[in-house]
Amino acid sequence: MRRVLGLFHLVLYSLGMIVGAGIYSVIGKAAGIAGGSLWISFLIAAISAFLTALSYAELVSMFPRAGAEYIYIKSIFPKSSFLPLFCGTLMVFSGVCTAATVALAFSGYLQQIVPIPLWGTSVLILLFFGLVNIWGLREASWINILFTSVEILGLLLFVAIGLSFGDFGAHLSWKVEGETFSGAALIIFAYFGFESIVNFAEETSAPERKIPQAIFWSLMISAVLYSLVSIAALSIASPLDLSQSEGPLSYVLKGRFPQAAMIIAAIAVFSTANTVLISILSTSRIIFSMSREADLPFVLSRLTKKKETPWVATLVVLIMANSFLPVGGIEIVASASALATMVVFLIINLSLIHLRYVHPEMPRPFRVPGSIRGMPILPLLAALTCLVLLFYFAKEVYLLGLIFLTIIFFLFILRKFLRTKI
Numbered sequence: 001m002r003r004v005l006g007l008f009h010l011v012l013y014s015l016g017m018i019v020g021a022g023i024y025s026v027i028g029k030a031a032g033i034a035g036g037s038l039w040i041s042f043l044i045a046a047i048s049a050f051l052t053a054l055s056y057a058e059l060v061s062m063f064p065r066a067g068a069e070y071i072y073i074k075s076i077f078p079k080s081s082f083l084p085l086f087c088g089t090l091m092v093f094s095g096v097c098t099a100a101t102v103a104l105a106f107s108g109y110l111q112q113i114v115p116i117p118l119w120g121t122s123v124l125i126l127l128f129f130g131l132v133n134i135w136g137l138r139e140a141s142w143i144n145i146l147f148t149s150v151e152i153l154g155l156l157l158f159v160a161i162g163l164s165f166g167d168f169g170a171h172l173s174w175k176v177e178g179e180t181f182s183g184a185a186l187i188i189f190a191y192f193g194f195e196s197i198v199n200f201a202e203e204t205s206a207p208e209r210k211i212p213q214a215i216f217w218s219l220m221i222s223a224v225l226y227s228l229v230s231i232a233a234l235s236i237a238s239p240l241d242l243s244q245s246e247g248p249l250s251y252v253l254k255g256r257f258p259q260a261a262m263i264i265a266a267i268a269v270f271s272t273a274n275t276v277l278i279s280i281l282s283t284s285r286i287i288f289s290m291s292r293e294a295d296l297p298f299v300l301s302r303l304t305k306k307k308e309t310p311w312v313a314t315l316v317v318l319i320m321a322n323s324f325l326p327v328g329g330i331e332i333v334a335s336a337s338a339l340a341t342m343v344v345f346l347i348i349n350l351s352l353i354h355l356r357y358v359h360p361e362m363p364r365p366f367r368v369p370g371s372i373r374g375m376p377i378l379p380l381l382a383a384l385t386c387l388v389l390l391f392y393f394a395k396e397v398y399l400l401g402l403i404f405l406t407i408i409f410f411l412f413i414l415r416k417f418l419r420t421k422i
Helices: 007-022 027-062 069-076 082-111 118-135 137-163 178-191 196-203 207-236 258-292 311-323 330-358 377-389 395-413
Strands: none
Touching: 007 137, 007 196, 007 207, 007 258, 027 178, 027 196, 027 207, 027 330, 027 377, 069 082, 069 258, 069 330, 082 118, 082 258, 082 311, 082 330, 082 395, 118 137, 118 258, 118 311, 137 207, 137 258, 178 207, 178 330, 178 377, 196 207, 196 258, 258 311, 330 377, 330 395
16 A cells, blocks of 8 residues: 555544544543543543553554554464454454444534434445545545644634633542543543554554654643543533533533534534544554455455555445444444453553563564563553453443454354455
8 A cells, every 4th residue: 555644644643533533422421421520531541542552652663564453463473363353353343333433423413503314414424434535545634634623623612611611620629439430431432543543554654653653642632632621511511411412512502602512513523524534444454454364355455446545345344334323322332432442452452561571572663661570561551451441331332242242253253264265
């Protein structure tokens, strides 16, 4: 594939994915869970995401190839046939859930501007950005730069409105409770996106250096934005009010600042649309890589002749994402994506620890700092954090995860048939 991306593009892709995926779509549901400790949930989720981001940075510097988690596990455990397939398929599951979640959020915000059917609009936005993906990565990059700039301005506007309220920051002394961690388990979805850009390794110049930089910059910027927005949201409305709408940021402004509410709703349309675009882009690259490595049918690795984009894989992502639209509310689909990604995050961190012991001599352009007798401390903390957050999902989410786990085992059993050329 063509190397058309630089550091600036990568940071904007990561920010576009992170900011659009969470703050506009799950903050309301998270507020209903965490209450006044919402901003603490955002910080817990940010710390968890950053710890795992360090592991991703080291691995992408060692294995700069499309396919991300699938390629890392396949390279670290070359004798394992199930684990790479398991991780790759889980990230595909997470990607299509993210696309479906944010497509629904897009439709929810658009409904506040014009009366439109929720599911029908979600289908159309998925189809549109699937075609943009096939059109070409460079063209998609320009759309992403525009949309990401708009969505960041929207968050800054919301924070500015929150600052005008006298009780801005009144919840800063709120206590940490069990619900705080439950909120963080959902909010971790809001920080997903940094891991998506590692799938662009084969389309980036000097990926072993630029992708780790892009990961860190995007996470730091988004963590600051999220903290400010969550504090502003709690100063404008109660957690209950925030939880009442599929488009919470504009909903809570309607009564007091109707014009600002319309602006936020319009900006949220751009933001959520952008995340749909990036979800489709990154997930199609995972499927492409799994097909190229013969773990999925070879037809899925076909590229367009002119722009060299994985068009068949993109069509598969569109079909899967549309199938998740009727599964449940935003919080169920978003949490399902979070559960799948947290499982893979746990495996990635443990795999990095394993790699440090079995192959300490391998060159690492980026190395996670801090270790005791060869044990990398930060990846260990990341793994423990992921493990703890895995216990804070709703039972419906575990059921959905169990169904998909069954599908993965079924795919593994039929693997010899999937290897056949189509």
